[in-house]
Amino acid sequence: MTVAEYPIVVNHISKSFRVYLDKGHTLKEMALFSRRRKFEDRKVIDDISFKVKKGEAIALIGHNGCGKSTTLKLLTKIMYPDTGTITMSGRVSSLIELGAGFHPDMSGRENIYINASIFGLTKREIDSRVDDIIAFSELQDYIDNPVRTYSSGMYMRLAFAVAINVNADILLVDEILAVGDANFQAKCYDKMRELKAAGTTIVLVTHDMGTVKAFCNRAIWINKGVIAAEGKSGDIVDTYLEYMNELRMDNINEQAREDENNIIAKKLQETLKKKEQQDLPGNNKLTMDPKAIHFGNQKAVIISCEILNSKGIVVKAIDSNENYSLRFTYTINEPVEELIFGMGIFTLEGLWIFGTNTQMSGLKVNVSGKSGGVITFKGEALKLSGKYILQCSIIEPDTTPCDYYNEYTRFDVLNSTREAGFIRYKTSWEITE
Amino acid sequence: MKTLKEIWAYREMIFSLVGRDLRGRYKGSVLGFAWTFLNPLLQLAVYTMVFSIILRNNIKDYYLYLFVALVPWIFFSSSVSGGAGCIRAQSGMITKIYFPREVIPISHVTSQFVNMLLSLIVVFAVVIISGKPINPIALLYLPLIMIIEYLLAIGITMLVSAITVYWRDVEYFMGIIVMAWQFATPVMYGIDQIPERLLKYFNLNPMTPVIVAYRSILYYGEVPEMNTLLSAVLFGLIMLFIGWTVFSKLKRHFAEEL
Numbered sequence: 001m002t003v004a005e006y007p008i009v010v011n012h013i014s015k016s017f018r019v020y021l022d023k024g025h026t027l028k029e030m031a032l033f034s035r036r037r038k039f040e041d042r043k044v045i046d047d048i049s050f051k052v053k054k055g056e057a058i059a060l061i062g063h064n065g066c067g068k069s070t071t072l073k074l075l076t077k078i079m080y081p082d083t084g085t086i087t088m089s090g091r092v093s094s095l096i097e098l099g100a101g102f103h104p105d106m107s108g109r110e111n112i113y114i115n116a117s118i119f120g121l122t123k124r125e126i127d128s129r130v131d132d133i134i135a136f137s138e139l140q141d142y143i144d145n146p147v148r149t150y151s152s153g154m155y156m157r158l159a160f161a162v163a164i165n166v167n168a169d170i171l172l173v174d175e176i177l178a179v180g181d182a183n184f185q186a187k188c189y190d191k192m193r194e195l196k197a198a199g200t201t202i203v204l205v206t207h208d209m210g211t212v213k214a215f216c217n218r219a220i221w222i223n224k225g226v227i228a229a230e231g232k233s234g235d236i237v238d239t240y241l242e243y244m245n246e247l248r249m250d251n252i253n254e255q256a257r258e259d260e261n262n263i264i265a266k267k268l269q270e271t272l273k274k275k276e277q278q279d280l281p282g283n284n285k286l287t288m289d290p291k292a293i294h295f296g297n298q299k300a301v302i303i304s305c306e307i308l309n310s311k312g313i314v315v316k317a318i319d320s321n322e323n324y325s326l327r328f329t330y331t332i333n334e335p336v337e338e339l340i341f342g343m344g345i346f347t348l349e350g351l352w353i354f355g356t357n358t359q360m361s362g363l364k365v366n367v368s369g370k371s372g373g374v375i376t377f378k379g380e381a382l383k384l385s386g387k388y389i390l391q392c393s394i395i396e397p398d399t400t401p402c403d404y405y406n407e408y409t410r411f412d413v414l415n416s417t418r419e420a421g422f423i424r425y426k427t428s429w430e431i432t433e
Numbered sequence: 434m435k436t437l438k439e440i441w442a443y444r445e446m447i448f449s450l451v452g453r454d455l456r457g458r459y460k461g462s463v464l465g466f467a468w469t470f471l472n473p474l475l476q477l478a479v480y481t482m483v484f485s486i487i488l489r490n491n492i493k494d495y496y497l498y499l500f501v502a503l504v505p506w507i508f509f510s511s512s513v514s515g516g517a518g519c520i521r522a523q524s525g526m527i528t529k530i531y532f533p534r535e536v537i538p539i540s541h542v543t544s545q546f547v548n549m550l551l552s553l554i555v556v557f558a559v560v561i562i563s564g565k566p567i568n569p570i571a572l573l574y575l576p577l578i579m580i581i582e583y584l585l586a587i588g589i590t591m592l593v594s595a596i597t598v599y600w601r602d603v604e605y606f607m608g609i610i611v612m613a614w615q616f617a618t619p620v621m622y623g624i625d626q627i628p629e630r631l632l633k634y635f636n637l638n639p640m641t642p643v644i645v646a647y648r649s650i651l652y653y654g655e656v657p658e659m660n661t662l663l664s665a666v667l668f669g670l671i672m673l674f675i676g677w678t679v680f681s682k683l684k685r686h687f688a689e690e691l
Contacts, residue, residue, distance in 0.1 A: 017689065077531040078688045092531065100530045103453050105460040114453055117445035118532055126445070 007170055007201045008052040008075065013084030015045040015070060044070045045081070046225040052218075057192075057202040059216040059233060061209070061240055067225045068205050072096065072174055075203060090169025090201075093119055099159035104148035108139055108158055111147050115162045129165050136191070137161035138184075157184060164191055171195060174205045189215065209237045245414050249317040252412050256316030294408075296394070296401035299334040300367070305343075305392040305408050308376075320415035320424070321381050330394060330403075331372035339365050339402065343377055344391035348410075353388065359397075383424040385415040436681070439533045446532060450540035455547060473504060473552040477559065492623070494652075497563055501651035502620045502644045504556055505579075508549035509586050509640060512542045514611040516590035517597045517604040524691040534684040535677075538590045546583055560651060568654040578646045578657070578665065585639055585669040588676035595683040598690050618644055639668035 018039050045067045052058050060068040073079045074086060076094045101114045112133055116126045134143050137157045139150075147155065164171075171192070192215070196202055204216060212219055212233050219236035221229045229236050294302070306314045306329075310322040318324045328341055342357030358365050358375075365375065382388075388411055393404040440447075459468045480503075481496040492498050519541040520527065520534070527534065560567065597603045618640045619627065627635050635641050642665035646657040 073688070078528065080685045094530060096529055100526050101450070101453070103457050105457060106453065113445075114449040117443070117449040118526070118530060120443050120446070120532065122442075122445050123448075 005054055006051045007054055007089045008050075008203070009087040010048060010050050010071075010075075011085045011087070012047050012049050013045060013071075013074060013081035013086060014043065014047055015074060015079070015081050016041040016043045018042075044225055045074070047084070048222070048225070048227055049084075050220055050227065050230065052201055052203065054201055055196060055199045056218060057196050057204060057216045059204045059206060059212040059219040060222060061206070061212060061219055061237070062222040062228070063244065066222045068222045069174060071222065072172055072203065072205050076172055088170060091120065091166070092170045092172065093163055093166040093168030094172040094174075095160070095163050096172060096174045098156060098163060102147055102155075102159070105146050107146055108137075108143040108150070109134075111158070112162055115159065116166065119163070119166045119168075121166065129167075133161045133165045136165060136187075153181065153184075160184075160188060164188070164195070169200060171200050171202045173202065175207065209241060213237050245319070249315075249319070249412075249414055252317040253315050294403055294405045296403040298403065299336050299396070300330055300332045300339055300394045300402040302392060302394060302403045302405065302408075303329045303331060303372075305329075305390070305405075307390070307409075307411055315411075316409070317412035317414055318382070320383050320385050320413050323378065323380050324382070325379065326377040326390070326392065328375045328377070328392065328394075329372075330375075332367060332370060335368070336396065336402075337366065337368050338397050339367050340395045340397060341365065341375055341377070342391075342393040342395065345382075346389040346391060346407075348387055348389065350389075355391070357393075357395075382413045383415075384419075385413050387412055436533060436535065440535055440539070443533055443536055446536050447540045447543060450536070451544045451547060454540070454544040469548065469551045470555055473555045476503070477555070494563060494565070497559060497565070498623075498648070498652055499621060500559065501556060502648050504549060504552045505582060505647045506615060506618065506620045506640070506644065507552075508545050509582060509643075510611045510615065511548075512545045512586040513589050513593060514607045515545070516541045516586075517593040517607045519590070520594045520598050520687065521601070521604070521691065528688045528691050534687060535591070535680065538594050538680070539587060541594075542583065542586045542590050545586070546579075549579075556651065565652070566654045568650075568656070571650045571654055571656045574646070574657055574662070575650050577662070578643060578650070581665045581669040582643045584673045585643065585665075588669070588672035588674070591676035591680040592672075595680045595687075598683065598687055614638075614640065619648075620644055623648075636664065639665075639672060642668065 019042050048067075048071065050058075060071055062068045070079070072094075073096075074081050075088065076092065076096065077086075077088075099111075099115060101118050102111050103114065106114070109130070112130055113123075113126055116129070116133075117123075121129075134140055137143075137154075137160075139154060139158055142150065142154065147158070150158070173192075189211075192202065202216075204212070206212060216233040218231065219233040219240075220227055221236050221240050229239055304327075306327045307316065307318065308325045308327055309315045309318050310324065312325075326343055330339075340357050340359045342355065344355030345353045347353060356377075367373070390408045390411060391406055392408045394402040395404070396402060455469075456466075459465050462468060464471060477496065477500050480499055484490070484495045484499065516538055519537055523537050526532075527537075593603055593607055615621075617635070617638055619635070624635070624641070624645050642661045645661050646665060649655045649657045649661075
């Protein structure tokens, strides 16, 4: 196991930042308040170790603030770890800051020399590469114009062309491939693939999981400053996305529960108020304004319409692969024979995804003599992720609305695939040649 | 030693930063690069006017006497007072990309140094026109004293630029210090005008032997005294050592402080 086999060896590194709650920078503040200055040490990286093989591409993934960008900064030697060691062998190029040292008044060609020299290239090395750099940037016609006349896309193209043509042994990349048009991005990835094949070791920090799966051999998932998981990029990405989905679902449901409590309190007040009004003679008129939150003759009233996940728990977010149900709880104010319960799902733009009711499903709900009850609608998995609007209603058989909510609530459907479109259904691929 | 090797590997960066600074400085002005020569010439014109018409004194060719000391002083003072903020000014690069941090103060001082070289061309022209005797043997010592001053300026610039990262006040403080420093250095007057009892304090000033040496080479056309040269070398090396050591200690946390 020689060093060259592992160009990057990270050995038990830790890093804390001293966060000053109010930092005095001037002499007076330093002299007077030196003892009173409050700070706390925030541990950003806690004992991380890993090795990267020559020619391997690894991704550092994790949510914002997990420590992955700090790890990359430690690898570039912009910062130093508090404890532990990092050994890097070979020339390092970083695609973290593009266009370092560019002078707006100088020509593209002059700036190539300045920028490349910051990567530690000698004049001779730059001379031999300058044509490749210009060709890669596709700026042949503008290369002798001052950089200030460039568009931001041209600027980034030039900067990227320099950084990637440094011929580094180790390439550190931080979420920068979001620049340039699609063609140029594709070109950048092609170039990186080429470098990888030629034995360049690549460390990538990105939120684009598709790239991680497609481009990297290995992924390291950093969470709260420690390595949460490490392994084949596909596996790690799946685990990570699953975790993030769960986290999001938990957050949404937590929020929903809070909202729900508020809504219940509000509803209770509303009902009490209505009861008072109804008790007054001659005040028993219909609320038929469709713009109201709900409208209808109030012969039967929806008390709640809850969304339940496959485990029967009341939620505001469901997984796209799980079956769900809607539980209507209703009361009857005036005797009626039969009621029709309906539901509908809309996108936020108002597009009707699906709707049905008990009558359409061939169910007759006889309520004569009842004062209320519970009825549950059961649906199969919704398949496609997104935010949806739930509509629910009780109507009489002659279609007179009793209680009609155009928007009862909103809910989320989450999934971990990146498939796009309007519907999602079972598909497969077959290699035929 | 490792750092030195690394700085050597990044020499092209120093060249291009110096080039960027020199060429970028007068970009957009009508006279452009000519300002590099025009600036010292116009200064000389002002000094000549003031000291030959208004403030007359009995030093022969005082304008030249002053000028041969003022040009190296300006190199030193602009290195040090401008250099205090040089790390801060490049915070964008420091926080985003790795390179040996020493490159920044070195390029700053080098760029001032190149400016002095260009000004010295004007000095030589004036010396020749004024008919002063030029001593070729004395001139051999000029590069030596220039290198000593260069190392001294690098040492002090490294020291103040690194401290300024943590303590911004130093940058403003240096403006005043450098002004006072000029009066404590025999730039506008000669070392022979200093009272005997104060001389030992003046000799603690690292810039005193440097300026004295410049003047004896360029104005008197004499080889500088061995004492002067030795103390200049000593001061230069001590300051470089202090600056270098402090800088190496402080540079590890630059990116976090900026």
